[in-house]
Amino acid sequence: MSGHLRPAARRVPARTWFDLATVLVALILYSIAWPTLFVTHEVSPVLAPLVSALAVFPILLVRVNPALGWAISAGSALLISLGVAPSAGNDLPFEVVHVIVLFVLLFAVALRSPVPIIVVAWLAQSMLFATTMPGADTGPVWGWVIGFGALALFGYLVRTVLASRRRLEQQEEVTELERARRAILEEKARIARDLHDVVAHHMSMVVVQAQTAPYRIADLEPAARAEFESIGATARTALNEIRGLLGVLRSDGQLPEHAPQPRAADIPALCASAQRAGLPVEWTVTGELDAVPESTGLVVYRVVQESMANAARHAPGAPVHVAIAVGPALVTVGVRNGAADTVPRPGPGGGHGIEGMRTRVGAVGGELTAGGLPDGGFEVSARLPIPRG
Numbered sequence: 001m002s003g004h005l006r007p008a009a010r011r012v013p014a015r016t017w018f019d020l021a022t023v024l025v026a027l028i029l030y031s032i033a034w035p036t037l038f039v040t041h042e043v044s045p046v047l048a049p050l051v052s053a054l055a056v057f058p059i060l061l062v063r064v065n066p067a068l069g070w071a072i073s074a075g076s077a078l079l080i081s082l083g084v085a086p087s088a089g090n091d092l093p094f095e096v097v098h099v100i101v102l103f104v105l106l107f108a109v110a111l112r113s114p115v116p117i118i119v120v121a122w123l124a125q126s127m128l129f130a131t132t133m134p135g136a137d138t139g140p141v142w143g144w145v146i147g148f149g150a151l152a153l154f155g156y157l158v159r160t161v162l163a164s165r166r167r168l169e170q171q172e173e174v175t176e177l178e179r180a181r182r183a184i185l186e187e188k189a190r191i192a193r194d195l196h197d198v199v200a201h202h203m204s205m206v207v208v209q210a211q212t213a214p215y216r217i218a219d220l221e222p223a224a225r226a227e228f229e230s231i232g233a234t235a236r237t238a239l240n241e242i243r244g245l246l247g248v249l250r251s252d253g254q255l256p257e258h259a260p261q262p263r264a265a266d267i268p269a270l271c272a273s274a275q276r277a278g279l280p281v282e283w284t285v286t287g288e289l290d291a292v293p294e295s296t297g298l299v300v301y302r303v304v305q306e307s308m309a310n311a312a313r314h315a316p317g318a319p320v321h322v323a324i325a326v327g328p329a330l331v332t333v334g335v336r337n338g339a340a341d342t343v344p345r346p347g348p349g350g351g352h353g354i355e356g357m358r359t360r361v362g363a364v365g366g367e368l369t370a371g372g373l374p375d376g377g378f379e380v381s382a383r384l385p386i387p388r389g
Contacts, residue, residue: 015063018063019063022059022060022062022063023060025059026056026057026059026060029056029059029097029100029101030052030053030056030057032097033052033055033056033095033097033098034048034049034052036095036097037051037052037095039087039090040086040087040090040092040095041080041084041085041086041087041090041095042084042085042086042087043084047084051080051084052095054072054073054076054079054080055073055076055077055080055094055095055097055098055101056097056098056101058070058072058073058076058101058105059073059101059104059105061105062104062105062108063108066105066108066109066111066112066113067109067112067113067117067121069105069108070102070105070106070108070109070121070125073098073101073102073105074102074121074124074125074128076098077093077094077098077102077128077132078128078132080093080094080098081093081094081132091134092133092134093132093133094132102125103151106121106122106125106148106151106152106155107151107152107154107155108155109121109152109155110151110152110153110154110155110156110158110159111155111156111158111159112159115156118152118155118156121152122145122148122149122152123145125144125148126144126145126147126148126149127144129144129148130143130144130145199242203235203238203239203242206231206232206235207232207235207236207239210228210229210231210232210235211228211232213228214228226276227276227277227278229276230273230276230277230278231277233273233276234273234277237273261294261298262297262298262301262302262305263289263292263294263297263298263301264289264290264292264296264297264300264301264324264326264331265289265290265292265297266301267283267285267289267300267301267304267322267324268283268285268289270301270304270305270308271283271304271308271322274308274312279308279311279312279320280317280318280319280320281308281319281320281321281322282319282320282321282322283321283322283323283324284321284322284323284324285324285325285326286323286324286325286326287324287325287326287327288326289324289326291326291386292326292331292386293386293387295364296331296364296366296384296385296386296387299360299361299363299364299366299384300324300331300333300382300384302357302360303333303335303357303360303361303368303380303382304322304324304333304335306353306356306357307322307335307357307380308320308322308335309353310353310354310378310380311335311337311378314340314378315337315338315339315340315377315378316340317340318337318338318339318340318377319337319338320335320336320337320338321334321335321336321337322334322335323335323336326386327386328386329385329386329388330383330384330385330386331383331384331385331386332381332382332383332384333380333381333382333383333384334379334380334381334382335379335380335381336373336377336378336379336380337377337378337379338375338376338377339375339376339377340376354368354370354380357370357380357382358370361382361384364384364385365384365385366382366383366384366385367382367383368380368381368382368383369381369382
């Protein structure tokens with residue numbers, strides 16, 4: 001059980017421990033001030049608890065509001081010096097405990113309060129002691145002014161040192177965050193270089209081979225020529241997207257201006273490109289694709305793109321139908337493919353493509369479902385809200 005209590009004790013804030021210590025000190029001082037008040041002053045037993053409380057309990061405000069605590073303590077000291085007579089043989093206008101509390105509160109004011117309040121507390125306390133303490137008629141005022149001024153100045157210097165340390169710690173935290181951020185950027189740059197060296201190079205070779213094939217191969221049929229053109233166009237599109245990704249990795253997350261993201265209006269061109277590449281795809285669009293915002297349109301584009309890629313990969317030769325409906329507040333997307341004769345259809349959750357689409361759709365507040373059909377096909381459907389304005 002003790003092993004479970006120790007971590008809980010460590011989680012107690014330091015200010016809580018300070019407040020508990022302050023209460024304990026106040027109770028100790030009060031237990032001293034009440035009995036000794038009858039020795040130092042002529043006061044009735046009825047007023048003794050109140051006078052002792054005015055002398056001690058303002059110290060409870062030392063952390064919360066030291067200026068208010070000092071004002072209460074100084075005001076009560078003035079009232080006690082005027083209304084309560086010292087006993088025979090005692091020259092102090094108020095108790096020693098009260099003097100200690102005034103010293104502590106003045107020091108706390110110098111630590112926590114604005115400079116004008118520090119100056120007012122310093123001068124007021126100096127005048128209070130200069131006019132009420134023994135020898136006020138003949139003693140110089142400047143002694144109290146210099147003494148309390150030194151106390152206030154020392155508190156202000158401690159305050160300045162603590163503030164400088166806090167600023168230094170904050171600066172060290174910022175430096176550490178900047179160092180971590182720089183390490184992340186360096187890692188992103190390394191990934192970008194690797195992608196460029198591996199993927200972009202091979203994609204460029206695919207584009208070059210597809211574009212030069214009609215000139216290198218004699219007597220090429222028109223269908224094959226169109227096939228090479230489709231391969232080249234698809235490879236160029238993929239290469240542009242890879243360059244856009246590299247730009248993001250190299251520019252601290254900022255989208256490069258020369259690599260615009262696909263929009264919902266680009267989906268017909270995407271379907272036509274897939275159709276030229278040999279995918280038997282048909283598409284229907286209801287509503288205006290240009291009305292879809294860029295963020296939602298990018299998600300719709302990626303869902304259609306990934307769904308057609310999955311259909312081509314797992315059900316080659318099966319017909320694919322893409323249906324998009326744009327409403328005033330909702331975009332619905334459906335991509336359905338038939339069953340393949342030789343390749344088994346993918347089961348739900350097999351691979352990361354569907355999870356990636358679900359993550360994209362969820363990021364814009366939509367929902368995505370994917371699963372097999374009774375005839376052996378597969379369907380992906382998504383509902384994405386259109387933000388107002």
